[in-house]
Amino acid sequence: MSHLFRVAASLDSMVVGESQILGQVKDAYAASHTSGNCRGSPASLLSQVLLGGQRVRSETRVAAKAVSISSAAVELARSIFDHLEDKTAMVIGAGEMGEQTVRHLQGNGIGLSW
Numbered sequence: 001m002s003h004l005f006r007v008a009a010s011l012d013s014m015v016v017g018e019s020q021i022l023g024q025v026k027d028a029y030a031a032s033h034t035s036g037n038c039r040g041s042p043a044s045l046l047s048q049v050l051l052g053g054q055r056v057r058s059e060t061r062v063a064a065k066a067v068s069i070s071s072a073a074v075e076l077a078r079s080i081f082d083h084l085e086d087k088t089a090m091v092i093g094a095g096e097m098g099e100q101t102v103r104h105l106q107g108n109g110i111g112l113s114w
Contacts, residue, residue, distance in 0.1 A: 001045070008053030010062065015072050017063035022053040070101035074108050085109040 006012045008025050029046045032038035038046065057063050078084060088111040091101050 004045075004049050005052050008049045009056035010053070011056075015067060015069055017057075017067045018069070019057065019063065019067060022050070022057070025053065026050055068100060068104075070097060070104045073101065074104040074110075077110075078108065083109075087111070 003012070008022050010016060010018050010021050013021055025046070029038065029043075029050060032046075033043060077087075077089075081087060089105050091098050091105070093101075
């Protein structure tokens with residue numbers, strides 16, 4: 001049970017403080033609740049897990065730094081290069097992570113190849 005709380009609080013994530021895992025737990029809970037597969041004690045437990053994860057994010061500084069793989073990658077690039085404005089990046093992949101990476105790159109002045 002403690003593992004579930006640690007996962008929802010993003011303490012066991014590759015990037016501590018990232019919010020995607022809590023969102024995935026929330027989506028899984030909603031889907032199981034809607035389908036009628038989550039009732040009684042499991043529903044109560046998951047409700048507490050979600051509240052705990054939200055409290056960790058709002059009451060601590062766990063999400064103060066890079067909170068996703070894509071933002072951590074951009075921070076790493078910033079630490080390697082003096083400046084990023086004259087750099088170009090190519091994102092290989094699709095979906096939410098790809099879109100998030102593009103947003104972080106553009107927000108840091110990196111040109112993108114399409």
